[in-house]
Amino acid sequence: MSFPHxxxxxxxxxxxxxxxxxxxxxxxxxxxxxxxxRARQDVLFRRCVARAWEIPFYQRLWRASGLxxxxxxxxxxxxxxxxxxxxELMRSLAEHPPYxxxxxxxxxxxxxxPVTVIHTTSGTTGRPQVVLFxxxxxxxxxxxxxxxxxxxxxRPDDVIHSVYGHGMINGGHFVREAALHYTNCLxxxxxxxxETRSVTQxxxxxxxxxxxxxxxxxxxxxxxxxxxxMGLVPxxxxxxxxxxxxxxxxxxxALSQAWGGAEVHDWYGVADTGPIAGEGPDRDGMYVxxxxxxxxxxxxxxxxxxAGEQPGDMVVTSLYRDDVYPLIRFxxxxxxAWKPGTSALGYNLRRTVGVLGRSDNMVKxxxxxxxxxxxxxxxxxxxxxxxxxxxxxxRDATGRDDMTVLIETRGTDDTRTPELSRAFxxxxxxxxxxxxRVELTGQGGTAQxxxxxxxxxxxxxxxxxxxxxx
Numbered sequence: 132m133s134f135p136h137x138x139x140x141x142x143x144x145x146x147x148x149x150x151x152x153x154x155x156x157x158x159x160x161x162x163x164x165x166x167x168x169r170a171r172q173d174v175l176f177r178r179c180v181a182r183a184w185e186i187p188f189y190q191r192l193w194r195a196s197g198l199x200x201x202x203x204x205x206x207x208x209x210x211x212x213x214x215x216x217x218x219e220l221m222r223s224l225a226e227h228p229p230y231x232x233x234x235x236x237x238x239x240x241x242x243x244x245p246v247t248v249i250h251t252t253s254g255t256t257g258r259p260q261v262v263l264f265x266x267x268x269x270x271x272x273x274x275x276x277x278x279x280x281x282x283x284x285x286r287p288d289d290v291i292h293s294v295y296g297h298g299m300i301n302g303g304h305f306v307r308e309a310a311l312h313y314t315n316c317l318x319x320x321x322x323x324x325x326e327t328r329s330v331t332q333x334x335x336x337x338x339x340x341x342x343x344x345x346x347x348x349x350x351x352x353x354x355x356x357x358x359x360x361m362g363l364v365p366x367x368x369x370x371x372x373x374x375x376x377x378x379x380x381x382x383x384x385a386l387s388q389a390w391g392g393a394e395v396h397d398w399y400g401v402a403d404t405g406p407i408a409g410e411g412p413d414r415d416g417m418y419v420x421x422x423x424x425x426x427x428x429x430x431x432x433x434x435x436x437x438a439g440e441q442p443g444d445m446v447v448t449s450l451y452r453d454d455v456y457p458l459i460r461f462x463x464x465x466x467x468a469w470k471p472g473t474s475a476l477g478y479n480l481r482r483t484v485g486v487l488g489r490s491d492n493m494v495k496x497x498x499x500x501x502x503x504x505x506x507x508x509x510x511x512x513x514x515x516x517x518x519x520x521x522x523x524x525x526r527d528a529t530g531r532d533d534m535t536v537l538i539e540t541r542g543t544d545d546t547r548t549p550e551l552s553r554a555f556x557x558x559x560x561x562x563x564x565x566x567x568r569v570e571l572t573g574q575g576g577t578a579q580x581x582x583x584x585x586x587x588x589x590x591x592x593x594x595x596x597x598x599x600x601x
């Protein structure tokens with residue numbers, strides 16, 4: 132039996148023309164007029180819609196909204212399409228095991244079927260979800276990662292140390308592909324602390340002369356503490372010059388200082404979509420990769436676009452996924468807001484302010500929406516904060532919801548005084564607008580709850596409130 136191998140299953144040269152990298156992106160595409168960018172998006176969008184109409188998941192979803200093929204003619208009609216999220220995909224998996232019916236990979240005969248890569252999500256908000264990639268979507272995803280890194284100053288002589296996890300989760304695999312296929316850098320695929328012990332990771336950084344760290348910064352920050360415990364000083368013994376990771380609301384100044392003054396750059400994406408946006412050298416918002424992703428910010432209740440600088444759910448249409456697993460108006464449930472003003476770099480790409488929290492990980496306390504992910508940026512205001520925390524949501528017999536924040540602090544038991552607890556509690560009350568309880572613990576005291584060393588994304592909310600009856 133003959134069948135197409137990986138690079139035979141798509142037009143690689145056309146992919147590079149559609150999704151340029153390096154100066155072809157920053158000097159050319161990023162400087163196109165907004166009308167020119169939208170015209171290119173519209174061509175790819177129509178291709179994605181046509182493919183989606185061949186897939187049972189979208190046929191069912193769109194016809195339930197009264198749509199038929201031909202009703203959506205281009206981006207101007209995108210608002211007619213329903214927004215969907217993880218719950219609809221999980222229902223598809225349950226009703227059409229084991230892969231669901233949202234991917235369309237069974238369109239081809241076995242002899243013609245392209246190589247298909249399978250991964251799962253991390254399961255941050257529940258059971259892991261299957262995610263399938265064609266060779267083309269796999270390469271575009273990797274290219275976008277490398278494009279953002281290169282935009283942030285990555286050089287061919289850098290040695291990259293990755294703390295993204297492996298296994299069934301996509302992260303560690305596709306960033307390795309990004310580095311190997313599109314950067315010319317040396318790449319160390321260390322993984323999480325569970326895969327490679329923290330002490331060993333520091334030894335690798337020293338011995339291999341690592342210059343760039345990539346991954347979720349919660350663990351990267353912890354590695355700086357490990358280095359110092361080993362008698363190694365970042366900036367003197369470890370020559371890390373840049374951290375290109377998922378920063379979120381993390382204190383950049385504290386993270387940079389922990390790593391001897393390393394530059395810190397943020398980028399954002401999720402397993403289903405791949406990279407969506409990243410900072411440039413100006414660090415003035417997150418530039419949306421508009422040739423590959425069409426991003427909307429919508430009100431989580433109404434689904435309508437948010438106005439001005441109001442936060443909204445990031446709803447993404449991946450313009451490059453027109454074969455296996457099209458993704459059209461997917462709600463990430465990550466919150467962001469548009470960045471106003473113009474780019475100092477002269478780019479005409481839209482910008483966001485970065486991730487503000489998650490709408491599906493929100494707890495309402497006395498009428499105030501509290502986003503656990505967003506608390507990091509607040510807690511960093513007090514020097515005693517050691518960088519780790521976890522929130523516990525509870526409900527008493529009267530139906531009142533409360534939240535307790537378990538916070539790691541530096542120092543000894545003698546320094547975790549009632550006065551320090553009050554200082555953290557008052558800080559949270561002042562900045563969030565609602566009273567929360569605070570408990571203090573030593574460094575490492577939340578590790579079992581957050582699963583920091585074994586998960587891509589640490590757990591920030593433990594919801595102990597009774598679940599509604601099904």
